[in-house]
Amino acid sequence: MNNIEQDILQLVKSPLTKEKGFNLLVKTYQERLYWNIRRIVISHDDADDILQNTFVKIWRAIDRFQSNSSLYTWLYRISVNESLQHLKQQKRSIFLREEATQNILLERLESDVYFDGNEIQKKLQEAIIRLPEKQRMVFNLKYYDELKYEEISEILGTSVGALKASYHIAIKKLEDFLTNN
Amino acid sequence: MTIKNKNGFKIPEGYFDTLSNKVQDKILSEQNTSHSIFYRPSYWVAASIIAIVISGVGYFHFFENSKSNYKNNNIVLSDLEYYDFNMDDLYYAYNENSITDESIEELDAKSLEEYIVDEVNINDILIFEEQDYNNNQQ
Numbered sequence: 279m280n281n282i283e284q285d286i287l288q289l290v291k292s293p294l295t296k297e298k299g300f301n302l303l304v305k306t307y308q309e310r311l312y313w314n315i316r317r318i319v320i321s322h323d324d325a326d327d328i329l330q331n332t333f334v335k336i337w338r339a340i341d342r343f344q345s346n347s348s349l350y351t352w353l354y355r356i357s358v359n360e361s362l363q364h365l366k367q368q369k370r371s372i373f374l375r376e377e378a379t380q381n382i383l384l385e386r387l388e389s390d391v392y393f394d395g396n397e398i399q400k401k402l403q404e405a406i407i408r409l410p411e412k413q414r415m416v417f418n419l420k421y422y423d424e425l426k427y428e429e430i431s432e433i434l435g436t437s438v439g440a441l442k443a444s445y446h447i448a449i450k451k452l453e454d455f456l457t458n459n
Numbered sequence: 460m461t462i463k464n465k466n467g468f469k470i471p472e473g474y475f476d477t478l479s480n481k482v483q484d485k486i487l488s489e490q491n492t493s494h495s496i497f498y499r500p501s502y503w504v505a506a507s508i509i510a511i512v513i514s515g516v517g518y519f520h521f522f523e524n525s526k527s528n529y530k531n532n533n534i535v536l537s538d539l540e541y542y543d544f545n546m547d548d549l550y551y552a553y554n555e556n557s558i559t560d561e562s563i564e565e566l567d568a569k570s571l572e573e574y575i576v577d578e579v580n581i582n583d584i585l586i587f588e589e590q591d592y593n594n595n596q597q
Contacts, residue, residue, distance in 0.1 A: 304479045312475070316468060326474075333482045334489060395467015403467070 282306055283349040290340045300337055307350060308333075310423070311357045317418045318361040320383050320407070322392035328364050332357045351432040354425075358415060358433055376411060383407045405455040412436070413448040420445050 286306070289299025311332060316325040335356055343352060369379050387393060387403055395403065406414055412434070419430045420441075427438045434441070 301479055301483075304482060308475055308478055312470075313468075322468075322470060329478070330482055330485050334485055337482075337486050392469040392471070393467055394469065399467035 287343065287345065287349065290343075296341065300340065303336070303340070303349075303353075304333055307353055310350075311353060314354060314418065314423060315357050315361050317406075317422060318358070318415070319364060320386040320393070320403075321390045324364060324386070328360050329357070332360045335360070347432050348429075351429050354419075354423075354429075354433045362411070379411075380407050401456060401459060402452075405452045405459075408455065409448050409451060413444045413451070416441050416444045417448040417452075 282302070286299050286303045289295040289302065291299075308329070312325060312329050315328050315332070316322065319325055319328060332353075336353060343349065365379050365382075368382055384404060384407055387400070387407065393400075393403075406417060409417060415434060416430060416436075419425045419433065420427070425433075427441050430436075430441050431438050436444075
């Protein structure tokens with residue numbers, strides 16, 4: 279655990295300094311959590327809503343956090359679950375296939391005013407969206423957030439071996455998609 | 460004006476400068492709401508109805524299934540225990556009329572399971588687990 283995590287946890291323990299500690303937490307992790315959420319839900323407006331909800335949940339629970347895992351993997355876990363819950367609600371029915379969620383995200387990519395990537399960037403995002411959910415999570419956390427497999431394992435609750443397999447399959451699928459499209 | 464990310468994603472300029480205040484406002488607003496609902500009689504009415512539904516499902520599972528062959532589309536009580544119930548989610552659903560007296564009468568195990576899967580937030584369970592783990596450690 280690094281110094282800033284220790285400072286935050288020390289501050290949030292006391293009701294007198296909880297708000298100060300929480301503000302430090304928000305400032306420290308807002309960008310990392312935002313981009314993690316944004317890559318999952320694509321749209322800025324959705325990411326903004328989910329990030330705020332994530333911080334509200336963290337505020338409610340932070341004084342009970344007792345360092346059994348590192349603070350930022352716990353924060354990531356909450357933001358990933360909040361994002362996946364959002365996607366599940368968007369899909370409207372649990373009987374719809376995963377493709378339904380992927381199509382919603384592809385529409386968001388097309389319509390979001392806060393995305394104006396070039397053709398290659400757009401194609402890469404399309405390829406990532408078309409990955410199965412678990413592979414997409416692993417790819418984002420490993421490739422963009424540069425987390426270790428052990429950290430991703432804590433966040434997603436999956437074994438390191440399964441994560442390595444998922445990541446390599448995801449890379450292969452992305453290569454195939456980009457080559458054939 | 461916007462700030463551009465290298466992957467083509469952009470954000471409104473100054474977004475992160477104002478986020479902390481927006482979060483504080485949301486926390487204050489939710490605290491005001493959550494303090495008041497416990498004093499409303501309808502909260503306890505909703506909680507009582509939900510408790511009756513859960514008991515009914517439990518009765519159905521243990522007693523009715525013991526008389527007949529187990530069928531895969533019945534909910535397993537341990538699933539309910541695993542998911543835990545977020546009373547706020549259920550309370551809001553009741554007040555927003557997505558749960559009505561009529562729908563409760565028609566409620567079966569499958570639709571209850573679908574509701575839990577769709578509406579109950581896994582983070583509330585994780586936070587509950589974290590707290591439970593901490594309590595056990597002490």
